[in-house]
Amino acid sequence: MLTLFGLLTALPAVLALHLPEPELVLPAFSVLLFVEAAFAAIVARLVQGPDKVDDITLWDLAGGFTLIGCAAAMFGEPDQAALFLMEQGGPRPASRP
DSSP states (O other): HHHHHHHHHHHHHHHHHHHHGGGGGHHHHHHHHHHHHHHHHHHHSSSOOHHHHOOHHHHHHHHHHHHHHHHHHHSHHHHHHHHHHHHHHOOOOOOOO
């Protein structure tokens, strides 16, 4: 299970590092990790595994994703996050004929 979530983190992380502009990497990575944390928490809630203290659970992965997402959000600057949000949902400039 740890390998599956490692792969689910690695591929989007590589895409988040290469697709957006350099100043948008931290906000994009932060949003990605929060989405993965929510996904891990939902799966952990639906799948009731054995309660062993020694094993890594989905709740641990969700907490780790959240912690790293918070760190990425803290290291990013507020204007970067605003630029990321405006670029995603902002109106497109009208093209001139």
